[in-house]
Amino acid sequence: MSGMLAGKVAVVTGAGGGIGREIALAMGRAGAKVVVNDIGAALTGEGKTEGPAQTVAEEIKAAGGTAVPNTDSVAERASAHNIIETAVQHFGRVDIVVNNAGNLRDRVFHKMSEEEWSQVINVHLNGTFYVSRAAANYFREQESGAFVHMTSTSGLIGNFGQANYSAAKLGIAALSKSIALDMNRYNVRSNCIAPFAWSRMTSSIPANTPEEKARVVKLQKMEAGKVAPMAVFLASDQAKEVNGQIFAVRANEIMLFSQPRPIRSVHMSEGWTPESIAEIAAPAMKHHFMALERSPDAIDWDPI
Known part of the structure; x- marks a missing residue:
């Protein structure tokens, strides 16, 4: 197939449904040979089956593309290493890695269990590291490659009941930046997308209060397919100058996110004491303190 990704091999994790499926299909339409990875389990981890990965791979092939499933x-x-090896064994190389696999174990922080913490960290943050690390040697040897990682405004801004998910997603943003810095010399790029989309994962968000129900209604208007064009672009040679960036995609809107930098400084020539900090430093910086906001508070306009 011809297209923006013609001749390239892409690995998309968590591609059995939702955003991952749409990205895998879009990669196939753009000419990439695709490894469709999905363990075929419910968000809680039960009921593993080959079905979703196989189904999406067949969809890509039915549209004239090339794909293989991986579970x-x-x-x-x-096992993360095996995902990358599937690409190399079937197609001889790997050019693109989209780290999309995810799960949710939402719980207010003071009730969150160690298991709920580790299950989310293991899939999102550790999973992104393991898959990326497995591809890194190939990218370095061929002196090319593109990582596209899924972060979230829950980590970039904040949200209730998602300490595990927020920590993992903010960690992914930092990991992406480090990959970009370390591998830029090998023409390897690493960028993040914070997607706004209704998917199997977001469908588990509680909707008990009027505010929560209103939020879900807005999310349902944001189609998973709207995220795929940005992923294809970031994976393509057209994005060769884009590295270490964080984007968000919400319906027909694309946002570029800022990254932490100093916004205010105070200096005391003789050094600070706790008392002088309380009297001088904290009041001087207070005007610049970040508000205790959630994602919907900071991005408070309706999607177009």
Whole structure:
């Protein structure tokens, strides 16, 4: 197939449904040979089946593309390595990695269990590391490659009941930046997308209060397919000058996110004491304190 990704091999994790499926299909339409990875489990981890990955791979082939399914987990080093090896064994190389696999274990922080914490960290943050690390050697040797990672405004801005998910997603943004810095010399790029879309994962968000129900209604208007064009672009040679960036995609809107930088400084020539900090430094910086906001508070306009 011809297209923006013609001749390239893409690995898309968590591609059995939702955003991952749309990205895998779009990669196939753009000419990439695609490894469709999905363990075929519910968000809670039960009921593993080959079905979703196989189904999406068949959809890509039915549209004239090339694809193979893979059901390995991203959450362990060996199985994540197998995902990348699937690409190399079937197609001889790997050019693109989209780290999309995810899960949710939402719980207010003071009630969150260690298991709920580790299950989310293992899939999102560790999984992104394991899959990326498995591809890194190939990218370095061929002196080319593109990583596209899924972060979230829950981590970039904040949200209720998602300490595990927020920590993992903010960690992914930092990991992406580090990959971009370390591998830029090898023409390897690493960027993030914070997607706004209704998917199998977001469908588990509680909708009990009027505010929560209104939020879900807005999310349902944001189609998963709207995220795919940005992923294809970032994976393509057209994005060769784009590295270490964080984007958000919400319906027909694309946002570029800022990244933490100093916004205010105070200096005391003789050094600070706790008392002088309380009297001088804290009041001087207070006007610049970040508000205790959630994602819907900071991005408070309706999607177009």
